[in-house]
Amino acid sequence: MRMTSRTRTRSGTPRWYSTRGARRSPPRSPPRLPGFALGRRYRPARCPSPRAGIVPRVEPILVFGPWSERYDLGPGHPLTPRRFGPGIDLIRAVTAAAGGGPIRELPPEPAPDTELRWVHDAGYIEVVRRFSDQPFGSWEAGIGPGDTPAFPGMHDASAAVAGGSIRAMAAILRGDTDHAVHPGGGLHHAMPGRASGFCVYDDPALAIAKARLAGLRVLYVDLDVHHGDGVQAIHLDDPGVLTLSIHQSGRTLFPGTGFVGELGAGTAAGTVFNLPMEPGTGERGWLGALRTVLPEVAATFGPDVVVSQHGADAHAWDPLANLRVTTTAMGAAARLVHAIAHRWAGGRWLATGGGGYDAYRVVPRAWAHAWLAAAHLEPPSRLPAAWRERWAGEAERYGQAPLPEWLDDEANAGLRPDGSQDAADRRAIETAALVRELAVPALVRAAGDLGWWRASVELDAGGWSGLGAPVGDGSRVATGTGDTAPGIAAPGITAPDGVIEVLDTVDAATWVGLDLASQVIAPASPAGAQQLVLAALTSPHAVRVSAAVAGGTVVGLVVSAAPGGRRLLLGLGVAPDRRRRGLAGELLRRHVDGPHGVEPWDAAVTLAERDAVEPLARDTRGAIARRLLEGAGFEVGRAGGPVGDADPGALVAHRG
Ligand SMILES: [Zn+2]
Ligand SMILES: [Zn+2]
Known part of the structure; x- marks a missing residue:
């Protein structure tokens, strides 16, 4: 399950996931949506799962607690714990607005070393501990000035993020719940022996390891704008873990990997898939690519549990990347993953957060969508007014105002599609078609293309009679x-x-x-x-x-x-x-x-x-x-x- 890793040394200038060669647009203000424009809003076909009235078998768990906000890489760092304020508050507000009951919460606790060592080197854990006590040492194992700076208490705070995802997976494996959502999780860049890209311990990889120790096969879906390189590398040689990452191409964005030709090797060949998107790809290309590949891959792999990473940084307003995805498409993607978990994995689903650097206008809405899918609640169209009032001042102070009125964005995030976006969207679909040939057996592709049988859960209402009922070993x-x-x-x-x-x-x-x-x-x-x-x-x-x-x-x-x-x-x-x-x-x-x-x-x-x-x-x-x-x-x-x-x-x- 583990692979060796090399520790690279690097100069210590902050670079915040530097884009290489791509022109970076300044953050844009969200579009204001006049009331009469409602009919123009982009509404993709809803998957049938989050209907009001469908009750999950067991209420989903929200993984959040005092430890969540202690993962703090310092003032001015883009991955700010300030996102938990408006983010968790919006989850609670939309749940109440949608008629959901009180939320079951699971507070993260630091994972013990015995668990961290499922994927991390003992020597690396010692380095993190040392920085934890002495956060001023020289740059080592990916920790230092730049993306992943040391901070006091770094080990425990990082181990708590890991512990949150591991405990959530344990709850799912015990049958305490079908779905768990861990907004503070999704630190997908951490490698066995080094920190990387704001990530110290790789909580998705650890949650997957927990499921593997129980003998379950895992489908991992990574929606963050950055390639899920740590999770891919850690489970690269394991044919029981299939990773699918959709992200901005490594040619123009950190971490510089995640190309179509990375497919796994040996017995695990065909358990790694990547959908690299060109800069400027919009919601049509992004969601279209995901829908082209994910349902058939899931049907073919037949997982026992699904782990997904819902980084919100693919959004059009994100300051660190260059895609043009909307919360509308992120919501559709979350519901698609949820539906796949029900159809192919007995309902077992752990969703984590991830990146996302527009902490007031975007991240809370992306989290709310993932949570609403897990809670089987219909997303409200308008954001609760009280939530907007509570967070308007802070959003203004940090230059991420005004807060949007709607959970979903205007079509194309209110941006005019131009020729380069059209080309990027077309390229996204071409890439997905190629990955589909590599990932999906000819019989399943022919069945979809010729209309015999569809893996797509959104188009197949027939699979929903059992939703909400005990499904046993549904996989x-x-x-x-x-x-x-x-x-x-x-x-x-x-x-x-x-x-x-x-x-x-x-x-x-x-x-x-x-x-x-x-x-x-x-x-x-x-x-x-x-x-x-x-x-x-x-x-x-x-x-x-x-x-x-x-x-x-x-x-x-x-x-x-x-x-x-x-x-x-x-x-x-x-x-x-x-x-x-x-x-x-x-x-x-x-x-x-x-x-x-x-x-x-x-x-x-x-x-x-x-x-x-x-x-x-x-x-x-x-x-x-x-x-x-x-x-x-x-x-x-x-x-x-x-x-x-x-x-x-x-x-x-x-x-x-
Ligand atoms: Zn990211
Ligand atoms: Zn469900």
């Missing part, structure tokens, strides 16, 4: 529509257990009478995969399915379709306990040579084609795919273009 149980279609009879297929029968062609009527073993084919949930294949079989896309069946359960499967002129191989898989016996090769040969005459075939294999639960090493996967395809008469070569550049092991294959 393995689909709560969606039933797995049979009306009007299709289900003739039984029987074979003695252990004897495998290969069916060259499976039709819909046969399919509904079969069970599907785990880990045969994407998505991760067998019930979801069954629905997908059934929908494919009843589509007009000439779908062909061959199956290996043992005792009424499908233990091997091949799926192809011919939506255009050529036939596409979309998926091939065998259950773990049936592998290494030549079954996949036999299935593929019979599928390709079936009684359908000669057809031209295409196949493309990226690192998305893998067993998400027990992945083999990347090289082994590639060798097996090549051998199987060649054994079935395909000519196999390396993928070219952007896919081949990002994933040098990607293959393309043709036959006929």
Whole structure:
């Protein structure tokens, strides 16, 4: 779980996440929204979760207490504890305004060294302690004048941020709550052996480690404008943690990493994904990119718990970065993550804060959105007047006034979209399309593109019947529509257990009478995969399915379709306990040579084609795919273009 790290020395001038090469716009005043303009306000389709009247199984927990405000890097530092005043106050005010009850709070306490050492080096913890007592030493392990200066009591304050996220995860694992929100958490740049970018101990990585110690698989979603480099690095080699970060490109912003080609290695290849955005990307590009990738990635990975980081610094008014995201889009993103936790992770969700340097106009609204999603409360459109009155003076004093009237922003944050923003938004969608090819198996992509089955929770109201009800081990149980279609009879297929029968062609009527073993084919949930294949079989896309069946359960499967002129191989898989016996090769040969005459075939294999639960090493996967395809008469070569550049092991294959 740990990786070694190097400690870099660096001169000590403050640089506050310096942008490199990008022109930085001064903070802009928020747009004033005249009452008659209400109809122009940008309202993306709401995900169905935070409806009034839907009650969470257990009330969510807000992680906040006296320790939260002691993480204080000094006067004038952008990551100011002053944000807790208006931020926590707004969470309470909107909860009351939306009719929510009293908030369950969990106060952070310093995590013991035994827990910090899950991801941090013992030597580094000692350095932090030393600075804690003597905050004037020379620059060491990332601590010193600049981004992460020493301060008295630094160790305990930092350990308390870590402790808040760890205790929140513990509460989720115990079943005390489904959702916890830790606004003071999200210190995602901290590395095993050094502080970085305002972050001393990596609380999201530690919360993930807590879940991993319990054997759970974790999806981490990082919405901060800066790449979530610490969390990615710490869990880089662990195939049980999938990290997805959307951020301003490392070419123009700290920490200079988070490119599409960072994909993980070995067995963990395909568990690291990054969506770098060009400066000027607006809410359309940012949210569009996230929606393109996140639902299908979650469906394919099948996490047991979701951890997300909701840094508010992607906002158009943030003084340290150059994206043009709105609180509207941040709210939609929070609800999307929440919905994904319910559909694919049994509801288990820890949300943290993160960056965000417009502490009065932006951060409180971003936090409120994450909290309202977790509390299943409908976001109010207008901010409570009393909240605005309480914080107007302080906001004015710190140059972040006037306070907005609305929780959501005006379209495009009130900025005129220009040619460069249009280009950045287009680029965001192109980047997302590329990452989707690398992250999502061909079968799941085809299902989405051809309308067979959608991982997108926002478009799928069928998955919501179970919301709010106990879901048990929901990560393995689909709560969606039933797995049979009306009007299709289900003739039984029987074979003695252990004897495998290969069916060259499976039709819909046969399919509904079969069970599907785990880990045969994407998505991760067998019930979801069954629905997908059934929908494919009843589509007009000439779908062909061959199956290996043992005792009424499908233990091997091949799926192809011919939506255009050529036939596409979309998926091939065998259950773990049936592998290494030549079954996949036999299935593929019979599928390709079936009684359908000669057809031209295409196949493309990226690192998305893998067993998400027990992945083999990347090289082994590639060798097996090549051998199987060649054994079935395909000519196999390396993928070219952007896919081949990002994933040098990607293959393309043709036959006929
Ligand atoms: Zn940030
Ligand atoms: Zn919920």
